Amino acid sequence: MTTTTEIKFSDSAQQQVQEILNQYPADKSKSALLPLLHLAQAEFDGWLSAPVMDYVASILNIQPIEVYEVASFYSMFNLKPVGKYLIEVCQTSSCWMNGSEDIVRYLERTIQAETGQISPDGMFQIKTVECLGSCGTAPMFQIGDKFYENLTFEKIDTILDDLRKENKRSRYV
Amino acid sequence: MSKKLLLTYDHIPGINTLEVYRQNNGYKSLEKALKTMKPDDIVEEVKKSGLRGRGGAGFPTGMKWSFLAKPEGVPRHLVCNADESEPGTFKDRYLMERIPHLLIEGMIVSSYALGANTSYIYVRGEYFYIIKILQNAIKEAYAAGLLGKNILGSGYDLDLYVQPGGGAYICGEETALLESLEGKRGNPRLKPPFPAVAGLWGRPTVVNNVETIAAVVPIVNGGGDEYAKIGIGKSTGTKLISASGHINKPGVYEIELGVPVEEFIYSDEYCGGIRNGKKLKAVVAGGSSVPILPTELILKTAKGEPRLMSYESLSDGGFATGTMLGSGGFIAMDEDTSIVKNLFTFARFYHHESCGQCSPCREGTGWMEKILKKFIDGKATMSDIDLLWDVQSKIEGKTICPLGEAAAWPVAAAIRHFRHEFEEYVKNPQSIHDVKHYFRLNNLVEA
Ligand SMILES: Cc1cc2nc3c(=O)[nH]c(=O)nc-3n(C[C@H](O)[C@H](O)[C@H](O)COP(=O)(O)O)c2cc1C
Ligand code: FES
Numbered sequence: 013m014t015t016t017t018e019i020k021f022s023d024s025a026q027q028q029v030q031e032i033l034n035q036y037p038a039d040k041s042k043s044a045l046l047p048l049l050h051l052a053q054a055e056f057d058g059w060l061s062a063p064v065m066d067y068v069a070s071i072l073n074i075q076p077i078e079v080y081e082v083a084s085f086y087s088m089f090n091l092k093p094v095g096k097y098l099i100e101v102c103q104t105s106s107c108w109m110n111g112s113e114d115i116v117r118y119l120e121r122t123i124q125a126e127t128g129q130i131s132p133d134g135m136f137q138i139k140t141v142e143c144l145g146s147c148g149t150a151p152m153f154q155i156g157d158k159f160y161e162n163l164t165f166e167k168i169d170t171i172l173d174d175l176r177k178e179n180k181r182s183r184y185v
Numbered sequence: 186m187s188k189k190l191l192l193t194y195d196h197i198p199g200i201n202t203l204e205v206y207r208q209n210n211g212y213k214s215l216e217k218a219l220k221t222m223k224p225d226d227i228v229e230e231v232k233k234s235g236l237r238g239r240g241g242a243g244f245p246t247g248m249k250w251s252f253l254a255k256p257e258g259v260p261r262h263l264v265c266n267a268d269e270s271e272p273g274t275f276k277d278r279y280l281m282e283r284i285p286h287l288l289i290e291g292m293i294v295s296s297y298a299l300g301a302n303t304s305y306i307y308v309r310g311e312y313f314y315i316i317k318i319l320q321n322a323i324k325e326a327y328a329a330g331l332l333g334k335n336i337l338g339s340g341y342d343l344d345l346y347v348q349p350g351g352g353a354y355i356c357g358e359e360t361a362l363l364e365s366l367e368g369k370r371g372n373p374r375l376k377p378p379f380p381a382v383a384g385l386w387g388r389p390t391v392v393n394n395v396e397t398i399a400a401v402v403p404i405v406n407g408g409g410d411e412y413a414k415i416g417i418g419k420s421t422g423t424k425l426i427s428a429s430g431h432i433n434k435p436g437v438y439e440i441e442l443g444v445p446v447e448e449f450i451y452s453d454e455y456c457g458g459i460r461n462g463k464k465l466k467a468v469v470a471g472g473s474s475v476p477i478l479p480t481e482l483i484l485k486t487a488k489g490e491p492r493l494m495s496y497e498s499l500s501d502g503g504f505a506t507g508t509m510l511g512s513g514g515f516i517a518m519d520e521d522t523s524i525v526k527n528l529f530t531f532a533r534f535y536h537h538e539s540c541g542q543c544s545p546c547r548e549g550t551g552w553m554e555k556i557l558k559k560f561i562d563g564k565a566t567m568s569d570i571d572l573l574w575d576v577q578s579k580i581e582g583k584t585i586c587p588l589g590e591a592a593a594w595p596v597a598a599a600i601r602h603f604r605h606e607f608e609e610y611v612k613n614p615q616s617i618h619d620v621k622h623y624f625r626l627n628n629l630v631e632a
Contacts, residue, residue: 035305035346040386045368046351050310072368085370086351087537088310100311104272105473106429106516108530142354142534143272143473144311147429147516148436157313184313184349 019067025055029071041072045082048072049089054183058098059090087141088184095130095137097175097182099123100154103140106147115151116140118165122172135176156182188415188441190403190423191396195283201318203325206286212331214405218294219339222405227298231401233409235421240266240357240394241472241512243496246401252381253299254389261389263296264366265306265398267315268350268357272473272534273514276425277395279437281308281315285322289345291398293331294405296343299391303344306395307362310350319347354538358586359392361540372542373586396425417443420495424513426455431519433457446470446492446499447484450517463519467603470499471511473531474591476598477524478508504598523617524603525610528595529557535592546589549580553596560607563614570607574600 021029028051029044036043048068049060056064065079072079083089090098099119103112116127119138123131127138146152149161160171175182199205206212218227232247253261265288269277281288288306296304308316323345326332334342348366350356356365360374363385384390400422404412413421420442429435432450434457440449449455450465459465468483469475486492487506492499499510518527536550556573559565577593584590600607610617 035348037386040367042368043348043366046310046365047349049351050313050349078368082351082368082370085540086310086353088352103530104534105469105527105530106273108527109430109516109518109522141311141352142537143270143274145269145275145278145309147273147275147514148427150429150435154311157317159314184310 019056019063021051021055025051042074042078044072045074045079046086049079049083050185053089054185058094058096058181058183059092093130095125096135096179097155098137098139100139100141100144102142102144102146102150102152102154104143104147107143107150107152110150112151115153115163115168118168119153122168135179136172157184158182188423189439190412190415191280191287191399191425192283192437192439195279200284201282201286201322203286203322203329206284210406211286212290214294214402215290215331216337218297218405219337219341224298224300227294227401227405230404230409231298234400234404234412235409235416235419236397236400236404236412237420237496238394239396239400239424239513241271241474243510246393246397249381249393250299250391252379253391254382255300256389259388260303261299261301262385262391263292263299263301263304264359264362264385264390264392265292265304265395266357266359266362266392267306267308267312267395268354268362269312269395270309270354270357270538271512271514272531273427273429273469273516274472274512275427275429276437276513278312278315279427280395280399280425281312282318285318286326287399287402288319288395289322289326289332291401292345293326293336293343295391295393295398295401296345297341298401301391302342303346305346305348305366305385307348307350307356307366309356310352313349316347316349323347353540354534355540355586355588358588361586362392363390370540372540373588375585415441417493417495418497420497420510424494424510426494426513426515428456428515428517430515430517431460431463431522432517433460440494442493442495443498444494446494449494449515450484456515456517459517459519461519463521465517466520466522467518467524469508469514469516469518469595471509472514473516473534474594475509475511476504476507476594477528477602478506478598479602482506482602483508504594505601508598524599524606525557525560526617528599529554529561531595532557532592535588539588539592543584543589545580545583546592549576549589550592552576553592557596560610561617563610563617565607565611565614567608567611569611570600570604573607 069076123136125131152161194209236246237243356371361371365371380390532554536554541547577596580589580593
């Protein structure tokens with residue numbers, strides 16, 4: 013088990029923390045919680061462990077429970093380890109009409125893992141999500157901060173091949 | 186009918202940069218506002234323009250601004266709602282991605298009008314790449330003296346920040362958004378007090394949609410009276426429509442309010458008709474929350490008049506035969522679309538997105554998803570149609586925020602206009618699998 017003391021933001025992340033904190037009045041620093049959780053998730057392997065959340069609580073000088081209750085409310089925060097690339101496939105109306113169910117099935121077959129499971133090579137994980145504001149370019153998925161739109165099976169093959177070569181954990185921040 | 190006020194320059198290469206934006210009339214409204222207008226003059230112009238909130242509710246913006254409390258010594262805030270999560274809606278994303286400075290210019294002018302010295306743009310977390318675009322644009326604006334202290338030598342100071350959400354549709358509701366911006370769960374607040382009195386950190390706050398704030402720029406440039414001449418009746422100005430579904434040309438279109446729906450769907454200027462020569466079956470005209478209408482009722486009102494893309498015309502006939510303009514998320518479905526299956530995707534969405542505070546919404550959305558799943562699985566009975574109707578009717582008006590209604594209305598409308606389809610799935614459960622959806626990916630061999 014890791015302990016709180018071993019968890020620490022990198023120097024560049026520490027600098028970002030300062031910039032984030034400057035966005036609010038000094039006595040309203042709790043407002044920094046969501047940005048800090050995004051940063052923490054990017055820094056610590058794409059998910060938020062309890063010790064990581066405790067670390068964020070200590071930075072903001074708030075109770076750990078205030079962090080847990082927030083992290084568990086928002087769908088972008090992962091409370092369990094995830095594949096290196098989290099493939100977030102939209103399944104809502106316009107994407108469904110344009111074949112999102114086929115996209116999911118094709119992905120499952122290609123990465124050899126069902127939705128929610130990490131692929132055997134640890135590289136990929138499919139997560140079905142709700143409308144991502146790409147309805148006009150459906151079907152689509154998001155990996156980190158990148159949107160992949162007007163998907164076809166051929167495109168998916170290329171995307172996954174490129175990511176395998178890149179081999180760097182996806183992140184939003 | 187094409188009249189552009191927001192997307193006039195969106196196709197100019199480099200318009201996302203300050204330099205090119207300024208070469209194309211960028212920041213003119215800011216100069217005009219700071220050099221020739223008092224804050225209240227701007228509020229007056231916005232009132233005259235008849236601008237209505239573009240986030241979905243359509244509340245008159247000038248009136249909202251005039252409600253802002255101004256107690257001595259208490260800071261006020263402007264918060265831009267860029268949470269854009271209503272299924273079918275992607276216009277704010279388009280605007281922020283293409284012309285970020287239009288939003289920033291609107292934020293500065295509007296903040297000046299409201300007397301705010303610190304403002305925030307709350308962007309849904311999934312749009313992180315947009316957040317980066319906005320942050321770059323803001324940096325450019327600071328460097329050019331358009332943000333920060335003593336803007337353009339006027340003595341007015343403004344700091345502008347971008348805040349990411351965490352993936353929660355409910356944070357588009359303005360009080361949930363404020364909770365989220367305070368670093369909490371996105372649970373909507375009881376109103377009153379309204380944000381205009383006690384908003385962000387308990388301070389007087391105005392929350393406005395991206396498109397609303399962008400529209401302040403042409404209003405200040407051309408004057409409120411000129412803006413009010415555009416559009417039709419009380420639907421003044423232009424509106425960004427996010428068009429998707431089975432149409433030839435999905436995308437974001439700026440329309441002058443009042444364009445006939447038929448023209449919007451079939452003209453090459455807009456959606457370019459239904460794909461593959463199919464017939465139109467139904468339209469969700471204003472984002473997932475508004476009632477779905479069958480072709481007859483979306484093209485013409487019950488009185489037989491052409492239906493127009495305006496607040497009044499789309500709601501003509503009430504919910505019995507009409508719908509709402511909402512957020513302008515326009516989803517068109519062709520003849521092969523299963524209304525029940527589409528509704529299921531909405532029901533799943535609302536169940537997932539209910540914040541869980543109010544029992545009717547928390548439990549009701551779960552029930553609706555579950556019952557609709559029975560139809561999809563071919564296990565529903567006739568009484569499930571009535572049960573579904575009953576559940577939706579017990580949510581409306583019984584919750585803190587309108588997410589409950591947003592979840593109930595699409596269900597009610599689908600039963601109202603397409604009851605026969607629910608019945609067909611009960612009588613012939615196999616038929617749900619027979620519906621031929623148009624997939625671009627129809628070459629998938631079953632694994
Ligand atoms: C469940 C729910 C979700 C909403 N989502 C959004 C949204 O994503 N964007 C938005 O501008 N308004 C949204 N609204 C409306 C806001 O509460 C608010 O009315 C709006 O931001 C006000 O801005 P406007 O007057 O400029 O439209 C939502 C409302 C509800 C009830
Ligand atoms: S429905 Fe998939 S992005 Fe909107």
